[in-house]
Amino acid sequence: MKPYLPSPSVPAEDPSSLPATVLIVDDLPENLEVLGELLQPLYRVRGAQSGARALSVARSSPVPDLILLDVMMPGMDGYAVFDALRADPLTRDIPVIFVTALDGVEAEERGLELGAVDYITKPIRPGIVLARVHNQLELKRARDRLRDQNVFLEAEIARRMSENLLIQDVSIRALARLAEIRDLETGNHVRRTQAYVAVLARRLATNPCHEAALTPERIDLIVKSAPLHDIGKVGIPDHILLKAGKLSADEWTVMKSHSRLGSEAIRHAEEDTERPLPFLAYAKEIALYHHERWDGSGYPEGLVAETIPLSARLMALADVFDALVSRRVYKAAVPLETARDMICAESASHFDPAVVEAFQAEFGRFAEIATRYQDEGNE
Structure with missing residues (x-):
């Protein structure tokens, strides 16, 4: 042949x-x-x-x-x-x-x-x-x-999904910047706190008590929504938001309203969508409750312990740690180890003890993130 x-x-x-x-x-x-x-x-x-x-x-x-x-x-x-x-x-x-x-x-x-x-x-x-x-x-x-x-078709769908996710992430960061840009000293606050939340969530997910609530999919949604935690600050007047000194009682009341303003803004945006977006549910609860305290002395509702959504408990520690280690016009940056000790001292009062445990275990990662994304003037 x-x-x-x-x-x-x-x-x-x-x-x-x-x-x-x-x-x-x-x-x-x-x-x-x-x-x-x-x-x-x-x-x-x-x-x-x-x-x-x-x-x-x-x-x-x-x-x-x-x-x-x-x-x-x-x-x-x-x-x-x-x-x-x-x-x-x-x-x-x-x-x-x-x-x-x-x-x-x-x-x-x-x-x-x-x-x-x-x-x-x-x-x-x-x-x-x-x-x-x-x-x-x-x-x-x-x-x-x-x-x-x-x-x-699979490649095209994957490409378009990737584009949509990128657009979504960019939109979230743009919205977060609306609040951040009005407070000139926050700098990389959004990037750092998002990274802190990711570290805490992934560490806490190794705990059998939290693994069901912190699946990889839910962690991604929580991390995606974290940058919107202070979106409500766009509704706070400049003379309060940018005040260098201590706020008066009335001013503090207005400042605290940013949590509800942010949650309401996200809720109205959610109503305009054709179908529910899971990450917006987390964004609402993070914006509303990230200033609640484990002992019930926080705001806006004075929630206690595990009645505070887990996503907000993660955000609370990330937000406070970043405020401690960042310079402001009214204070100097606290050294990383000092901030660590201050966070740990607030376990079971300000913060969820399990979240504090995760923070202690991952403090090295926190220090790395704080150093990598530090603001100018914080070096």
């Missing part, structure tokens, strides 16, 4: 323009010759006279588009070859037509049950062989096109 050579007019470097490749497996050279001469005018034909050789050829380039496999061969028979083809990821999807002299229903049923796409009996009838080979190659082309389209 002569090897198939593509026409010079067909560019060899373009696989899509080449004829389909058919591998014929038969231990008798005369059978290979007959099938080869029949198929060569239409297809690129390769041959193998043993099961072992067939597997080697099937795994080499070009990988066959179709295999005509003789059942009765010495040593490794067609069924064993078929099993080996299916066990190899490179060859398991190649359609196989069994070719055999066994003219019986049971033999045909066995081949089809194994997963062969068709069954041809010897002596072969050229018209039937050509028709069945053509049909199976057309089916394979259709499956390949569908697979390629699915791969493209």
Whole structure:
């Protein structure tokens, strides 16, 4: 059997323009010759006279588009070859037509049950062989096109989802900056506190008491929403928000209203969406409750202990730590170790003891984040 050579007019470097490749497996050279001469005018034909050789050829380039496999061969028979083809990821999807002299229903049923796409009996009838080979190659082309389209669609969906998530993250940060930009000294506060919340949540998730509430998906949502914790500050007048000295009682009352203002703004935005966005639920509770205290002395509702949403308990520690280690016009930055001790001293009063434990365990990460994203003037 002569090897198939593509026409010079067909560019060899373009696989899509080449004829389909058919591998014929038969231990008798005369059978290979007959099938080869029949198929060569239409297809690129390769041959193998043993099961072992067939597997080697099937795994080499070009990988066959179709295999005509003789059942009765010495040593490794067609069924064993078929099993080996299916066990190899490179060859398991190649359609196989069994070719055999066994003219019986049971033999045909066995081949089809194994997963062969068709069954041809010897002596072969050229018209039937050509028709069945053509049909199976057309089916394979259709499956390949569908697979390629699915791969493209999956990649396109992934790309668009990635773009949407990026747009979402940028929008969140832009909104957070609306509050941050009015307080010129907060600098990288949003970036740092978001990173602190991520560290705390992932550490706390290793605790069996919190692993159900802090799945990877929920952690992502909490971290995504963390930058919106102070969005309500856009509603605080400049003379209060930017005051360098101590606030009066009335001014402090106005300042504390930023938690409700932020939560209400997010709630109104949520009402305008076509469907609920889970991260907005966390954004609302973080904005509203991140100034609550474990002992009930916080605001706006004086919630106690675990009645405070976990997301807000995480944010509370992250927010206070960052305020301690950051310079303000009315105070100097506290050293990292001093801030650590101050946080730990507030366990079970200001902060959730479990969150403080996570903070202690991850203090090195906190120090790293504070240093990496420090504000100018804090060096």
